[in-house]
Amino acid sequence: MSEETWEAAGQESRRGFLNAALGFFTLAVTVGVMSPVGMFLWPRGQKTAAGRATAMKLPLAEVPVGEAKFFRFLNKPAVVIRPNEQEAVALSAVCTHLGCIVKWSESKGEFDCPCHGGRFDAKGAVLGGPPPKPLTAYAARIEDEYLVIEEA
Ligand code: FES
The missing domain is CATH 2.102.10.10 (Rieske [2Fe-2S] iron-sulphur domain)
Known part of the structure; x- marks a missing residue:
């Protein structure tokens, strides 16, 4: 494999990791914000x-x-x-x-x-x-x- 191909593969791998990290962060923020809202809207009882x-x-x-x-x-x-x-x-x-x-x-x-x-x-x-x-x-x-x- 040429050096350019290795570099392209590395960039693709970093991009995938960053996309996965961003997706996880977005999910965590969404759950963190929506949980208290849900508990407020649907109290126990x-x-x-x-x-x-x-x-x-x-x-x-x-x-x-x-x-x-x-x-x-x-x-x-x-x-x-x-x-x-x-x-x-x-x-x-x-x-x-x-x-x-x-x-x-x-x-x-x-x-x-x-x-x-x-x-x-x-x-x-x-x-x-x-x-x-x-x-x-x-x-x-x-x-x-x-x-x-x-x-x-
Ligand atoms: S709102 Fe006026 S004394 Fe409480």
């Missing part, structure tokens, strides 16, 4: 005939006592807290004033709305500020090693 989740389970280990875990439920932001080992409280995280997302203040033991200073207690009752009504409550119970949250 039971669904109604209309396709909306009405119940879901969270591993208990994901919600330590005294801490809050934010998640999406009924296609809206929601939060669950465990005041103690036996109890769980699940609420909509959407402020009842103008719809901002509340934040949990562990030090104060209450939800604070960053928009206009609304405050809610750990069960969603209004403590102060402009919110006209409590946070929407969901049914929550501890079942084995899971928190089960259902539409109330």
Whole structure:
């Protein structure tokens, strides 16, 4: 084989390798981007005939006592807290004033709305500020090693 033929074969081999690497990279990026989108669009849990989740389970280990875990439920932001080992409280995280997302203040033991200073207690009752009504409550119970949250 002549030197030019060897060189051409080497270039063809490099081109094939680069095409395969580019294809693999494109596939990895596509899967990496689409997985979270898919999990957002199709959350774990039971669904109604209309396709909306009405119940879901969270591993208990994901919600330590005294801490809050934010998640999406009924296609809206929601939060669950465990005041103690036996109890769980699940609420909509959407402020009842103008719809901002509340934040949990562990030090104060209450939800604070960053928009206009609304405050809610750990069960969603209004403590102060402009919110006209409590946070929407969901049914929550501890079942084995899971928190089960259902539409109330
Ligand atoms: S939106 Fe929460 S206090 Fe206004």
